[in-house]
Amino acid sequence: MRVFLQVWRQKNGQSKGRFERYEASDISPDMSLLEMLDVVNEGLVQKNEAPIAFDHDCREGICGMCGLVINGVPHGSEGGATTCQLHMRKFRDGDEIWIEPFRAKAFPVLRDCVVDRTALDRIIQAGGFISVRTGAAPDANQILVPKEDADLAMDAAACIGCGACVAACPNASAMLFTAAKLSHLGLLPQGQPERYSRALAMVKQMDAEGFGACTNHEECEAVCPKEVSIDFIARMNRDFAKAAATFRPPKARGGGD
Amino acid sequence: MTLNSNCPTGPIEKRWEKRRFEMKLVNPANKRKYNVIVVGSGLAGASAAASLGELGYNVQCFCYQDSPRRAHSIAAQGGINAAKNYTNDGDSIFRLFYDTVKGGDFRARESNVYRLAEVSVDIIDQCTAQGVPFAREYGGLLANRSFGGAQVSRTFYARGQTGQQLLIGAYQALARQIAAGTVKMSCRSEMLELIVVDGVARGIVTRDMVTGKIEAHVADAVALCTGGYGNVFYLSTNAKGCNAMALWRAHKKGAFLANPCFTQIHPTCIPVKGEYQSKLTLMSESLRNDGRVWVPKDGKDSGKPVFDIPENARDYYLERRYPAFGNLVPRDIASRAAKQVCDDGRGVGPGGLGVYLDFADSIKRLGRKTIEERYGNLFDMYHHITDENPYEVPMRIYPAVHYTMGGLWVDYDLMSTVPGLFVGGEANFSDHGANRLGASALMQGLADGYFVLPYTIGHYLGQRAAGGVKLDHPEVKAAKKSVEERVQKLLDIGGSRSPDSFHRELGLLCWEHCGMARNKAGLEKALARIPELRAEFWQDLRVVGSGEELNQELERAGRVADALEFAELMVRDALHREESCGGHFREESQTPEGEAMRDDERYCYVAAWAHQGVDAEPVLHKEPLSFEYVKLTQRSYK
Numbered sequence: 001m002r003v004f005l006q007v008w009r010q011k012n013g014q015s016k017g018r019f020e021r022y023e024a025s026d027i028s029p030d031m032s033l034l035e036m037l038d039v040v041n042e043g044l045v046q047k048n049e050a051p052i053a054f055d056h057d058c059r060e061g062i063c064g065m066c067g068l069v070i071n072g073v074p075h076g077s078e079g080g081a082t083t084c085q086l087h088m089r090k091f092r093d094g095d096e097i098w099i100e101p102f103r104a105k106a107f108p109v110l111r112d113c114v115v116d117r118t119a120l121d122r123i124i125q126a127g128g129f130i131s132v133r134t135g136a137a138p139d140a141n142q143i144l145v146p147k148e149d150a151d152l153a154m155d156a157a158a159c160i161g162c163g164a165c166v167a168a169c170p171n172a173s174a175m176l177f178t179a180a181k182l183s184h185l186g187l188l189p190q191g192q193p194e195r196y197s198r199a200l201a202m203v204k205q206m207d208a209e210g211f212g213a214c215t216n217h218e219e220c221e222a223v224c225p226k227e228v229s230i231d232f233i234a235r236m237n238r239d240f241a242k243a244a245a246t247f248r249p250p251k252a253r254g255g256g257d
Numbered sequence: 258m259t260l261n262s263n264c265p266t267g268p269i270e271k272r273w274e275k276r277r278f279e280m281k282l283v284n285p286a287n288k289r290k291y292n293v294i295v296v297g298s299g300l301a302g303a304s305a306a307a308s309l310g311e312l313g314y315n316v317q318c319f320c321y322q323d324s325p326r327r328a329h330s331i332a333a334q335g336g337i338n339a340a341k342n343y344t345n346d347g348d349s350i351f352r353l354f355y356d357t358v359k360g361g362d363f364r365a366r367e368s369n370v371y372r373l374a375e376v377s378v379d380i381i382d383q384c385t386a387q388g389v390p391f392a393r394e395y396g397g398l399l400a401n402r403s404f405g406g407a408q409v410s411r412t413f414y415a416r417g418q419t420g421q422q423l424l425i426g427a428y429q430a431l432a433r434q435i436a437a438g439t440v441k442m443s444c445r446s447e448m449l450e451l452i453v454v455d456g457v458a459r460g461i462v463t464r465d466m467v468t469g470k471i472e473a474h475v476a477d478a479v480a481l482c483t484g485g486y487g488n489v490f491y492l493s494t495n496a497k498g499c500n501a502m503a504l505w506r507a508h509k510k511g512a513f514l515a516n517p518c519f520t521q522i523h524p525t526c527i528p529v530k531g532e533y534q535s536k537l538t539l540m541s542e543s544l545r546n547d548g549r550v551w552v553p554k555d556g557k558d559s560g561k562p563v564f565d566i567p568e569n570a571r572d573y574y575l576e577r578r579y580p581a582f583g584n585l586v587p588r589d590i591a592s593r594a595a596k597q598v599c600d601d602g603r604g605v606g607p608g609g610l611g612v613y614l615d616f617a618d619s620i621k622r623l624g625r626k627t628i629e630e631r632y633g634n635l636f637d638m639y640h641h642i643t644d645e646n647p648y649e650v651p652m653r654i655y656p657a658v659h660y661t662m663g664g665l666w667v668d669y670d671l672m673s674t675v676p677g678l679f680v681g682g683e684a685n686f687s688d689h690g691a692n693r694l695g696a697s698a699l700m701q702g703l704a705d706g707y708f709v710l711p712y713t714i715g716h717y718l719g720q721r722a723a724g725g726v727k728l729d730h731p732e733v734k735a736a737k738k739s740v741e742e743r744v745q746k747l748l749d750i751g752g753s754r755s756p757d758s759f760h761r762e763l764g765l766l767c768w769e770h771c772g773m774a775r776n777k778a779g780l781e782k783a784l785a786r787i788p789e790l791r792a793e794f795w796q797d798l799r800v801v802g803s804g805e806e807l808n809q810e811l812e813r814a815g816r817v818a819d820a821l822e823f824a825e826l827m828v829r830d831a832l833h834r835e836e837s838c839g840g841h842f843r844e845e846s847q848t849p850e851g852e853a854m855r856d857d858e859r860y861c862y863v864a865a866w867a868h869q870g871v872d873a874e875p876v877l878h879k880e881p882l883s884f885e886y887v888k889l890t891q892r893s894y895k
Contacts, residue, residue, distance in 0.1 A: 012806065030530045032642075038535055038757070045755045045810065050802050053809055055323060057496040060538045061638065062421055063327040078641075085641045110467055111807040118444065121324050125436040129429035130388045134308040134707050135379065137386035141343060144397030154390040154415060157422060161326055190388050 001027045001093040005040065007052055008100035010109050017109065019098070029089035033076070034059060034066065036088055037099075053112040059084040061225060064160030067167070068113055069100045074164035074223045082162060082225040102167035106174070106210045117163045119209040120177060127201035128181040130190050149187050156183040158226040165220035165228075171212030176220040178206050179236035180228050186239060196243035203240050260513075260865055260880040263668040264368040269886055270350070273372045276669070277712055281719030288313035289439075290723040292476040293714060294461055296448045296503055298325030300420075300699060301682025302482030303427035304706025305714075310431075310439035312711055314718075317474060318431065318440055319463060321447045321498055321812075326428040329484060329496040330682075330702060333420025334541035334635065336404050336412035337384075337699040339377040344401050348409040350374045356407060357697060358887040360587055361662070361690020362839035362855060364516065364863070367886055368669055369687045376708040377700050381413055383707055387426040391415050405542045405588065405695020412696045417541055417634045423699055427706070447812065448503045449740045451479065451510045451678065454732045458510075458678035462740045466812060469805040471744070473737045475726050478677045478714050481507060482706065485661035485683040487520065489820045489827065490772075491764020493658035494526060494539040500816035501823045504665055504684055508826075512673040513865040513878060515666035515686035517823070518831035521693055521840045522773050523659030524591035527642055528611040537657040538642055540614070541635055542695045545584045545591070547619035547628065548652070550575050552612050556602035559609060563651055574598055582894040589692045589840045589853070590894060592656035596773045597851065599655075606653045615651035656773060660698060662689040662840065663830070666865040666880075670713035671705060674865075679714055681705035686863070691839025744804045747814045752797030756813040759794045763787070763817070763824055771828050776844040780832040787828065788872065791821040822871055829866075833877065836860045857889055 002025040010017030024040050031039075034056055041051035057065040066083040070076035076086045091097060100113065107115040145153075159180040166174050182199055185191035191198075214233055221230045265272040265279075283291065291314050295306040298320040306318040320328060340353040353374040358365060385391060385399070391413050392400040404412035415422040434440040445466040452460035452473065460475035486501035487493040508514045525540045553559055554572045574594060576583045586594075595612050598604060605611050620628050625648060629636070636647045643653075664686040665673050671687070672679050682702040689697065726733065766786055770779035794817065802808045837846040837853035838860070846854045863880040 028531055028533065031533050032535075035533050035535050039533060042755055042757065045799060045801055046753075048799075048801060051810060053807055057322060057327055057498050058329060058332050059497055059536045060332060061641070062332050062418070063322070063329070063496060064324075065322060065327045080637070081641055085638075087641070087644070089644060114807060117323055121326070121432065121442075121444075124429060125432040129433045130386065131433060132383070132386040132430075133311060134304075134383060134430075134711065137379075137382035140341070140381045140385035140391075141398050143385060145393055146397050147393045147395050150390055150393040153388075154422075157390050157415075157425065158418065160421070161324065184390065185388050188388050188390070190386055 001029060001088065003027060003091055003094070004096045006096065006098045009052070009112055012111055013108050027088055029087070031088045032059070032084055033070070033086040033088060034084050053114050055114050056084055061085045062160060064162040067102050067162050067164060069102060069167060071098050074102060074167040075225055080225060080227050102163055104166045104172035104211070106172065107163060107166065119211070120161055120163060120174065122209060123174065123178055123202055123205045124181065126205035127194070127198040128185070130185060131194060143189055145188060153184050153187040156180045156187070156228060156232050159228050160226055162225065164223045164225065166211065168219040168223040169212065170217055170219070171215060173214050173220070174206050174209070174211040175214040175233050175236065176224065176228060176230060178202050179232040182236045182239060183232040186235070196239060196246070199236065199239040199243045200247060258878060260666070260878050261668065262366060262880060263670060264366065265669070269367065269371045272368050273375055280712060280716035283715055283719045285313055287723070289315050291315060291718045292317065294319070294474060294476040294479045295482060296461060296480070297328065297482035297484060298428070298431065299328035299330035299482060299484060299682060300424055300427055300702030301706040302328070303424065303431045304703050305480055305482060305681055305710040306440050307427060307430035307434050308707050308711040309714065310434035310437070312715065313439065316434070316440040317443065317476065319443045319446045319448060321445065321466065323444055325431055325442060325444065326425060328424060329499055330424045330699065331421045332496065332539070333699055334417045334539065335543040336402065336414035336419045336696040337380065337423060338404070338411050338696040339381045339413060339700065340374055340411060341378055341381060343399060344410045346409045348411050352409065353377060353411065355887050357688065357694060358690070359892060360692055360694040362692050362892055363690065363857070363861070363884060363889055364519070364838055364882065365688055365690035366882065367884060372709070373688050373701055373704050376704045379708060380700060380703045384423055384426050387430060389415060389422045389426040402543065403546065403585070405585070407694065417632060420699060423703065427703070448483070449506065449815065450736045451507045452733055452736045453510045453675060454726050454730060457676045459726045460733060462736050464740070464744070467807050469803070469808070471737060471740050473728055473733045475728060475733060477718055477721070477723055478679065480679040480681060480710055480714065481665065481684050482681040483684050485664065486517070486823055487658045487661050489763070489824050490658040490767050491760045492529065492534060492537050492768070494523060494537050497536060500820070502816050502819045505819040505823050507665060507673065507675065507678060509868050511675045512678055513666040513867050514663070514826060515863050515865045516663035516691070516830065517827040517866070518771070518834055518841050519662035519691045519839060520658060521588060521660040521662060522592040522656045524588055524595055524656050525614060525654045526657035527639065528606055528653055528655040530607065538638065539657070539659060540639060540652065540654060542588065544614060544632060544635060547623070547631065548584065548614040548616050549573055549618060550584050550612055550614055552598045552603040552605060559603055559605055563613065572603070579894045586894045587692060587694060592773055593842060595656055611653040611655045613651040614654045616647065617651070620648065658768070660693055662686065662691060662693055666863065670716065671709055672713065672717065677717065679710055681710050691841055744811070744815070747798065747811065747818065748800050748804055750795065750798045750800070752799050754797050754799060756798065756800070756810060756817045759790065759798070760813070760817045760820065763790060763821060766790070767824055767827070771831050774842045774844050775831050777832065780828055783828045784825065784832060787821065787825045794818065794821055826866055826875060829875070830864055834860055834864065855891065861889070
């Protein structure tokens with residue numbers, strides 16, 4: 001099959017970008033979209049032109065590194081899949097395919113379709129963990145977790161941190177991402193001691209990074225490759241409201257004798 | 258030089274305790290004066306960096322991805338072993354140790370393997386406390402399953418995403434230390450050289466993959482947790498970015514490489530479809546718990562639609578040949594058996610390179626819902642890639658390069674032959690011998706990172722003063738300059754072929770001659786061809802763009818350059834080892850039934866190679882292996 005591509009090209013973060021049109025011929029329907037781009041890139045190298053830069057790594061839908069907006073939809077319209085899991089059989093011969101980076105103020109473009117998503121890492125660093133020292137853990141079976149809670153925590157923990165939720169949201173909100181982590185940890189007994197301080201810290205960081213707020217468009221859930229539910233956002237809002245109302249700043253209590 | 262494994266003596270169950278007591282300690286107030294570099298942020302790297310940071314050392318961690326959460330440990334599906342014996346089915350530390358030594362076909366060090374089994378129980382405690390959402394029973398206790406050739410249920414799992422969840426646990430522990438200021442994280446940063454001063458590892462040189470800036474970093478110790486070298490084969494289940502560069506750079510600076518021919522071919526991957534194929538996708542081995550592997554009895558039936566092949570015309574060859582283990586035989590055996598039936602002309606699917614993995618019986622017995630609960634995401638993944646629904650038609654699978662047991666030689670403390678250079682996880686050679694058992698890679702990565710390296714690196718640092726080498730040291734400057742020159746050399750060739758085109762050619766050569774079955778003639782052919790291909794690479798490579806920008810072609814070029822050297826050593830090692838063991842099957846050494854035949858008289862040793870120059874023959878050093886606790890026997894899964 002043969003398709004036409006409109007690809008976002010941008011030399012670096014400082015320069016202006018634009019769409020460039022390419023033809024991709026001799027494409028097998030069994031190829032993944034990224035394999036099709038590999039073929040296009042090989043052709044560009046042959047012409048001594050810079051290949052299209054895009055992020056990818058595992059190419060099996062779990063590392064969260066790939067992320068293209070395809071025909072206006074982050075990860076394309078396959079549903080429940082990442083960009084690397086999208087196959088050319090989902091397109092028709094002669095299609096025009098628009099390919100561009102995830103766009104958000106908090107995700108600056110580095111080159112072509114490669115963006116900087118370290119803002120998401122900083123949200124985790126703000127409190128997206130359980131403070132446990134290596135070697136200090138009790139026997140694993142001393143902590144009982146009802147299966148329903150463990151399963152729901154796993155649903156939230158399935159987030160791969162790709163940032164499609166941000167790219168899909170008209171407000172470029174990272175609330176699904178943040179809520180998924182807060183719910184994963186907040187649903188488990190191990191996560192209770194820091195539950196509310198975690199909610200405050202992560203939400204604060206999310207705002208500081210320039211992500212917008214949720215106004216219930218639900219686009220995030222629709223594009224999430226792991227189908228993380230927006231119910232978790234409601235959960236986050238409850239935890240955040242409770243935390244904000246009851247928060248007492250910790251007092252310094254040093255020393256000993 | 259004699260290789261000293263530095264293992265403690267005495268009863269095996271007391272060795273690790275004894276070593277820990279003998280260790281030098283660093284005063285808590287002095288720890289922050291020591292700089293430790295950790296390269297890689299997978300299970301081993303992230304857990305080591307987090308634990309070292311938490312102890313108070315000043316840690317710098319590097320990864321090539323845009324976030325430490327992406328390392329390829331994340332793709333492990335099946336689970337993690339631990340000798341908890343929660344299922345009361347006869348497991349113990351000793352049994353896990355025994356299974357691992359035997360599963361590795363007696364080519365691993367007993368002391369290391371015992372320690373691995375010993376700390377396995379702590380890993381589960383640690384990860385659970387971190388909030389890793391392991392599967393649970395209705396009573397709230399942890400669930401277990403049997404996995405990959407084990408006859409006890411000792412595998413803990415989190416749906417089909419165990420690697421992801423364990424990595425996120427380690428990543429979060431790392432994030433906590435980054436926030437605390439004990440770990441400085443550099444992403445999109447690739448290690449291009451090891452800095453050695455007076456014979457001791459003192460730092461690394463990296464390239465910032467966004468700006469192209471080449472920088473030296475000095476430290477008191479360096480830990481490489483950079484994964485395996487499976488991508489030397491081009492097509493593998495590894496992530497596209499996985500590479501052997503850090504290993505190879507360290508090797509060229511004096512670290513011995515051990516058993517590089519021990520590569521694992523995983524039996525259950527989605528078959529290759531076309532020449533454009535960029536990687537292979539693994540289907541978790543756990544599928545073999547409920548799926549039955551078969552091909553037609555008669556090659557004439559191979560092309561028929563699957564439902565036209567009646568039950569009595571199907572050969573469930575694993576169940577037939579290995580009645581005790583059936584579909585659950587270890588990976589090396591399952592892979593070779595698949596190759597044999599396909600070589601017999603009984604393979605299915607395009608090109609006859611595939612076998613069926615059939616769930617019809619299990620769906621009938623357990624119901625579709627149960628199968629969905631156990632493997633839902635794997636079935637979806639298969640469906641996405643192949644456009645076939647595995648609930649309705651059997652999966653088609655074929656073996657693919659997956660894991661590499663070989664790696665940098667390390668002693669009991671996980672230190673390489675370059676003092677101060679430690680190696681953890683898949684990057685070292687130590688625990689899996691010639692074949693790794695399923696659900697043991699995650700265990701080893703976390704064992705090294707959480708429970709071994711933090712002790713042994715501390716012991717090393719405790720014996721020396723902090724600092725001493727600064728960025729203006731002549732060796733540091735020389736290392737940085739050599740990297741700059743090398744990058745420029747790659748850019749200046751100005752030939753006609755892309756890095757990938759060389760990589761594909763190299764991969765095919767390795768797969769054909771150093772893949773699932775190897776023989777002298779084929780290996781010699783590869784050994785002659787690789788240097789030629791390398792010469793072509795340095796004459797005809799084309800890298801578009803410059804070094805001062807985000808340039809993915811340049812990144813690939815550097816990795817392929819090193820793969821072209823690495824592959825030669827792998828083939829040489831395979832040629833020298835004239836026995837079959839684990840993943841290394843030499844056609845010349847097999848039993849009349851076609852099973853692998855070890856030669857303990859001649860090859861019961863670790864082959865550790867010392868680099869002598871790119872076009873010079875490496876020198877082989879042997880570390881003899883002795884077995885005090887597990888009796889050397891021919892492996893049998895009949």
